Amino acid sequence: MDRRTSIKWVLAASAAWPLSGKYAARADPAVTGRGYGSDPNLLAVYHPGELWPLTFTAPQRRLAGILADIIIPADEHSPSASSVGVVEFIDEWVSAPYPASQRDRPIVLGGFRWLNEEAARRFGKDFPDLAAVEQNGICDDICDETRAVAVRRDAARFFALYRDLTAGGFYSTPVGRKDLGYIGNVPLARFDGPPPELLKKLNLP
């Protein structure tokens, strides 16, 4: 992406986020990576930050983790999103030099600012410092784009994206696969198909 395009993105983002004061959209640093190229080593194990520089500041990381764990908290089946690297995954995502990431980057960074501004407006604190019930109060207002009021439509769009990224990061991990009972990706001597008792129960031949 050339500089002109990145500036356009930033402008588009600030237009979409009518924030004021210290939460106003500022020019987030442009991404500098060039990607992994068209012939990367497919057998290596990659970690966020290895292929292109990450973006989040310490306060953004803290907020990112709190929000990810509101979306995917620990329960009796599996741990929370932040504990399996979802914050790092989302940071990698918004920092990547690819069109989808470039599209999502201002939405995520702008969304963080909106959460803090909304938290300050309602409770006089940044979002991470709110009580859980206060955080949920804000999330309840933006968790469904179709029900969000007009002034919070952009925030709802951000929340939907952030939920998708959180889920994507979480269910891509061994923990996420186990949570869903995925038992594939192992070599089998033969494939027997579904168990007959299940087919019978579903009335299938």
Added chain:
Amino acid sequence: MPFVKAKSQKHDYDVIVVGSGAAGGQSAYTLCMDGAKVLMLEAGRRYNPATETPMFQTPDQAPLAGVGTPQKPFGFYDATVDGGWEVPGEPYVRTSDEPAGRFDWWRARMLGGRTNHWGRISLRNGPYDFKPYSRDGLGFDWPIAYEDVAPYYDKVELLIGVYGSNEGLENTPDSPPGCLLPPPRPLVSDLLMAQRAKRLGIAAIPGHKAVLTRPLDFRNSPARLHPGSVTAQKILAEDMRARAVCLWATPCGRGCSIRANYQSTTVHLPPALASGNLDITTDAMVYEVTLGRDGRADGVSSIDRTTGKPQHARARAVILAASACESVRILLNSKSAQFPNGLANSSGRVGRYLMDTVGSSASGQIPLLESLPPLNEDAADGDQLYVPWWLYREQRAGKLPFARGYHIEFGGGKRMPGHGTGAGMEWLTGGSYGLKLKQDVRRYYGSFVHFDGRGEMIPNEHSYCEIDPSVKDKWGIPVLRFHWQWSEHELQQAAHMQRTFAEIVDAMGGRIHGPVQSDGAKAIAPGGSIIHEVGGAIMGSDPKTSVTNRWCQTWDVPNLFVTDGAVFASNADKNPTLTIMALAWRAADHILERMRRKEL
């Protein structure tokens, strides 16, 4: 032997094969196994599936959870390297960027080309598919009939290994005994789809896919395929024994290090190399077929992509198998006093009648498939069942607003979770988050089904490619400019696909996701996106209106052949790869025969 730089090439090759995918691999295999000396030129790098395939890698080990990017369009672990709809330094020109008027050109610059990542769906064209003009007055008849190609479909199935079944359906050919491997067991979602589609009069049958569900018949097939050569039989028997059976895991699109599915690099090239008759030069970007004074092709010129230097190789005959559009590009760029408009183009038809497959998709959510117990449904990576075209009678009776058919590729099951799992579910969950989201994802995981319609496009005068007058690639080679237009037949067909998907999802008791497009222009995938582009050097029975004859031999230059999809005179709904291989084998047999008669 076999991987050589230009300076080590020999000077007495019988045939140069340009390209190493389905067409190049099959052409070289057939020629080499019968003793011909072949030089294969591949534009991309050498590629070894045995050591490079990410078989069991998981999304958490990849950048961005492995999702597709412009540098790896089908995902990080897709086998394709140095390929995609955009290749750095190798532009092409579109005359339209509108979704319904654009053509996107996929290339894979690597040994084996796109066979490394393809879907492995291996359907035979039926008898109707070779004579479409005779049936409805549209498009062109091929100069050959199903009976001409059938023996070669048999051979290819025996060689590469294709699972499937014989159902005796109209224009959906059966294979002779012993040709097909047994199909895999269907998944729960497959069986539910088949049960409910049947109530609509739509039959789902086992798919045909180039995946080994049992070992190849290494005792009998080699003699059946190479009756004249004990040496060839021995090489092939050994090679067949070295291919493993599917282990029912890992997506085929990553390639297969154990050689359980077909890709040129694991099936065609190893025995061809073992014959000692094949030399391969990779990183050789062919741009011209050179013409001798006698009006015959005497070799090809290429650029060594590692040095940028031009090089030339000679042979008695040249086969272009570089993929439909790249072969067209080479012909059009091969200009001479005798052929000022491009080689073998006295008809003016080189580049004309470009076709892709009509594509339209939909997905749905099926409550009956919710919250099923854990199941390993990796299976054969999809295509356990498919729906062949079922409305021949209605079409004949004029009851449909489009002339040609489509088939449906179906997918479902508990596939490996990854990016996208749990995403975009607001339409089902009302925007849940927290503990409720985790419960919702568990509930819905495995309950989604997906439909891909794949239909026949009729060739038309407005879909073609030519050389752009000014743009060149980074090697200085003039590039292609694409023109694209669908006819009402394709648009109406795409809208029909959408209605059918909605009806099947409904019959499964489910909900379709997103709008059901009744506007064909919105329903249809852009040209080139299904990556079934064929045509551009069509075969025919008249030198004035076609580029090659029934043997893939160009009318104008007797020792120049085109064996890839460029020769297709129509593009049936059946995925083109099996037909490309059958035609390439047939053309290579013809070349061998002509060489024996000293005519080439």
